[in-house]
Amino acid sequence: MLGNVSQWCSDWHGNYPNGESTDPRGVETGPARICRGGSWRDGPRFCRCASRHFYAPALGYSTVGFRVVLEAD
Numbered sequence: 426m427l428g429n430v431s432q433w434c435s436d437w438h439g440n441y442p443n444g445e446s447t448d449p450r451g452v453e454t455g456p457a458r459i460c461r462g463g464s465w466r467d468g469p470r471f472c473r474c475a476s477r478h479f480y481a482p483a484l485g486y487s488t489v490g491f492r493v494v495l496e497a498d
Contacts, residue, residue: 428472432460438451
């Protein structure tokens with residue numbers, strides 16, 4: 426799943442809360458969305474699911490895509 430394109434996330438870019446947290450959410454709004462994982466253009470260091478970048482959603486990038494997800498009940 427990693428290495429083709431980075432994946433858009435629903436979180437806006439912002440600092441994580443201080444201290445430990447499970448599945449932290451980003452800020453409510455902002456100028457940039459989070460992307461995770463690496464793309465074909467990134468080096469091996471960034472081709473991992475913990476890799477976190479941010480980009481303006483209004484612009485197009487050849488290295489960023491999305492995955493359709495259906496949450497189970």
